[in-house]
Amino acid sequence: MSADIPPPVTVTLVVNGRQVVRSVSPRVTLADFLRDELGLTGTHLGCEHGVCGACTVFIEGRSGRACLMFAVQADGLRVDTVEGLDQFEEAARLKRAFSERGGLQCGFCTPGFLVTAVELLRDPDAEKPLTADSVREALSGNICRCTGYQGIVAAVLDAAASADGADSADS
Numbered sequence: 001m002s003a004d005i006p007p008p009v010t011v012t013l014v015v016n017g018r019q020v021v022r023s024v025s026p027r028v029t030l031a032d033f034l035r036d037e038l039g040l041t042g043t044h045l046g047c048e049h050g051v052c053g054a055c056t057v058f059i060e061g062r063s064g065r066a067c068l069m070f071a072v073q074a075d076g077l078r079v080d081t082v083e084g085l086d087q088f089e090e091a092a093r094l095k096r097a098f099s100e101r102g103g104l105q106c107g108f109c110t111p112g113f114l115v116t117a118v119e120l121l122r123d124p125d126a127e128k129p130l131t132a133d134s135v136r137e138a139l140s141g142n143i144c145r146c147t148g149y150q151g152i153v154a155a156v157l158d159a160a161a162s163a164d165g166a167d168s169a170d171s
Helices: 030-037 082-087 089-100 110-122 132-138 150-163
Strands: 009-015 018-024 056-059 062-065 078-080
Touching: 018 030, 030 056, 056 110, 062 110, 078 082, 082 089, 082 110, 089 110, 089 150, 110 132, 110 150, 132 150
Parallel strands: 009 078
Antiparallel strands: 009 018, 056 062, 056 078
16 A cells, blocks of 8 residues: 555444444545445535535534535534435425425535525524525525526525415515
């Protein structure tokens, strides 16, 4: 083995409720680990600089950029990807609202938006009721090149309103 290639490290983490033990290079990002080692391809790689939000996952219950974290840094942690969102009651409402409101087109950014929106809807400190401006602020770390954001914001407002027992919200 070359002196400049670090040896593999064994990591143990919980991904979408399932314990995973793997040997990985210390240089592998969490995003690449999820996609290449675990086949969880919903975590998308866009900018690989933490700017676009396509790789957003839950790390210990808080959203984070999987492209900015090494897999070895997740050792001992819980990670939930878009594939594991069904454990959150907000996910079904969001998925339905995204479809109904045209909140997705190519779908590349959708996983990051869904993770971020689940976090927003679950946040007890978020401004309630949500407004179009507060949703835009919460989602500002996610980039969509297709939709113009109107459908995404409307979908999050609809999902929030349906949780409150209200009819659909308008942006």
